[in-house]
Amino acid sequence: MSVTRKKQISSVQGQRRGVQPSSEIRHCPGSGDTAHSSAPAEHIATCPRPQTSPGSGTPRKIPPRWICPSAGSLLEERRGGKDTQVTGYLDDCTCDVETIDAFNNYKLFPRLNELLESDYFRYYKVNLQKPCPFWEDNSHCGMRDCAVQPCPSDEIPDGIRSGSYKYSEEANTLADECEEAKRLGAVDDSLSKETRQAVLQWAQHDDSSDSFCEADDIHSPDAEYVDLLLNPERYTGYKGPDAWKIWNSIYEENCFKPQNVKRPLASGRGDDGGHTFYKWLKGVCVEKRAFYRLISGLHASINIHLSARYLLQDTWSEKKWGPNVTEFQQRFDEVLTSGEGPRRLKNLYFLYLIELRALSKVLPFFERPSFQLYTGNENQDAKTKHLLLEILHLAKSFPLHFDENSFFAGNKKEAAKLKEEFRLHFKNISRIMDCVGCFKCRLWGKLQTQGLGTALKILFSENLIEKIPESGPSYGFQLTRQEIVALFNAFGRVSTSVKELENFRNLLQDMR
Numbered sequence: 387m388s389v390t391r392k393k394q395i396s397s398v399q400g401q402r403r404g405v406q407p408s409s410e411i412r413h414c415p416g417s418g419d420t421a422h423s424s425a426p427a428e429h430i431a432t433c434p435r436p437q438t439s440p441g442s443g444t445p446r447k448i449p450p451r452w453i454c455p456s457a458g459s460l461l462e463e464r465r466g467g468k469d470t471q472v473t474g475y476l477d478d479c480t481c482d483v484e485t486i487d488a489f490n491n492y493k494l495f496p497r498l499n500e501l502l503e504s505d506y507f508r509y510y511k512v513n514l515q516k517p518c519p520f521w522e523d524n525s526h527c528g529m530r531d532c533a534v535q536p537c538p539s540d541e542i543p544d545g546i547r548s549g550s551y552k553y554s555e556e557a558n559t560l561a562d563e564c565e566e567a568k569r570l571g572a573v574d575d576s577l578s579k580e581t582r583q584a585v586l587q588w589a590q591h592d593d594s595s596d597s598f599c600e601a602d603d604i605h606s607p608d609a610e611y612v613d614l615l616l617n618p619e620r621y622t623g624y625k626g627p628d629a630w631k632i633w634n635s636i637y638e639e640n641c642f643k644p645q646n647v648k649r650p651l652a653s654g655r656g657d658d659g660g661h662t663f664y665k666w667l668k669g670v671c672v673e674k675r676a677f678y679r680l681i682s683g684l685h686a687s688i689n690i691h692l693s694a695r696y697l698l699q700d701t702w703s704e705k706k707w708g709p710n711v712t713e714f715q716q717r718f719d720e721v722l723t724s725g726e727g728p729r730r731l732k733n734l735y736f737l738y739l740i741e742l743r744a745l746s747k748v749l750p751f752f753e754r755p756s757f758q759l760y761t762g763n764e765n766q767d768a769k770t771k772h773l774l775l776e777i778l779h780l781a782k783s784f785p786l787h788f789d790e791n792s793f794f795a796g797n798k799k800e801a802a803k804l805k806e807e808f809r810l811h812f813k814n815i816s817r818i819m820d821c822v823g824c825f826k827c828r829l830w831g832k833l834q835t836q837g838l839g840t841a842l843k844i845l846f847s848e849n850l851i852e853k854i855p856e857s858g859p860s861y862g863f864q865l866t867r868q869e870i871v872a873l874f875n876a877f878g879r880v881s882t883s884v885k886e887l888e889n890f891r892n893l894l895q896d897m898r
Contacts, residue, residue, distance in 0.1 A: 545762030620695030683737030837876020
């Protein structure tokens with residue numbers, strides 16, 4: 387593989403300036419557009435090497451940090467052999483990517499990886515047999531790498547198999563007694579009054595309208611436990627019209643975009659270089675702009691995983707997976723993507739900030755002494771909870787958190803209407819995941835949308851979280867085990883993407 391770049395861009399940690407968010411905050415007056423559609427089908431494009439921009443420049447004009455050396459129009463060059471630098475502040479935020487990289491790659495990522503290898507977080511129950519609710523789909527991928535190997539029942543820890551939705555030690559002890567009460571509709575009379583009330587609250591929670599995702603019925607005979615460590619997210623060969631149809635449906639029908647606004651690089655459309663689209667995106671309220679950027683960031687993160695764990699060799703004796711620089715450049719190169727690459731990458735970092743903020747806000751829920759990450763192994767469960775709390779405190783210590791208070795501000799009635807529309811759009815996207823033809827892609831798509839949906843639920847439940855008592859059941863705010871596993875694994879995927887960008891940056895640097 388060859389790289390045609392001639393410039394050398396070195397990594398320069400610039401001194402952070404007091405730059406404000408690069409997009410002014412504009413709130414929606416109400417539910418918004420009548421013709422709802424999505425935003426651009428973003429892959430993720432980026433090029434190696436962190437940089438920082440010299441000059442002053444207004445906040446909105448500051449270019450992204452991750453940029454290809456050939457992107458001369460976005461770079462501010464120093465003459466006389468000096469380094470070329472770009473700044474890394476994100477739209478709608480006061481955070482820069484240099485801060486995120488340092489925090490993630492050297493502090494959070496190693497601890498999070500260790501947590502996700504524990505029994506509690508490696509097993510995820512999912513129904514991969516649900517039919518697509520939007521169109522007839524018989525195009526299931528027949529390739530070996532699309533297949534998902536479920537776990538035999540005897541390999542699942544007893545505590546997870548019998549009590550996946552229990553929270554307190556007392557409730558976990560009674561897991562077998564509650565197992566037969568489907569969706570906890572019936573309550574065993576031997577439970578204490580306090581616990582019986584808590585169990586009823588869990589059941590009501592499962593049926594509540596606060597969810598941002600179409601959750602699988604874990605009691606369905608088609609739902610199976612999957613070991614996420616044995617079914618890693620990586621390139622499977624699933625692409626072409628079927629994969630395009632999924633993302634096109636997400637962007638065109640669920641991201642608030644009017645039909646007459648064309649997405650950059652959308653197949654079969656006249657493209658004006660994204661001018662019309664980005665003019666529209668700049669003009670919408672912060673909530674709708676954030677929705678698009680979250681979906682774009684998720685799409686970008688997935689594409690990084692596929693490029694980082696690509697099938698490089700497939701012979702009768704072995705399969706070799708590893709980073710594919712060419713694939714990475716096709717998805718991230720600023721020139722090859724007509725300028726879309728840096729924008730997509732910035733959306734990845736925006737997604738990171740949103741999910742990190744959710745982890746920092748949910749700390750009181752997990753800090754309660756009665757809360758258990760229950761698998762049945764008492765010593766290991768205690769270690770897992772200790773590591774979990776360490777990660778949450780670390781997340782809380784991040785210095786430049788996203789401020790979600792800018793969301794759904796203003797008129798309460800109109801804000802509530804927009805919030806509900808926001809929730810329903812995202813819930814619809816979670817249902818689209820059942821249309822993915824590749825089962826491994828479906829597994830990770832369902833998990834990551836549920837994880838992001840759980841993060842949004844946390845951010846929009848701040849008042850309930852603040853009222854959680856230090857001891858006893860939490861009636862107002864609950865998380866199921868499925869939500870907990872999805873939340874941390876989804877953030878683990880985004881954290882991995884940020885780390886993989888550093889790896890690709892080093893590979894490309896070595897090739898120059």
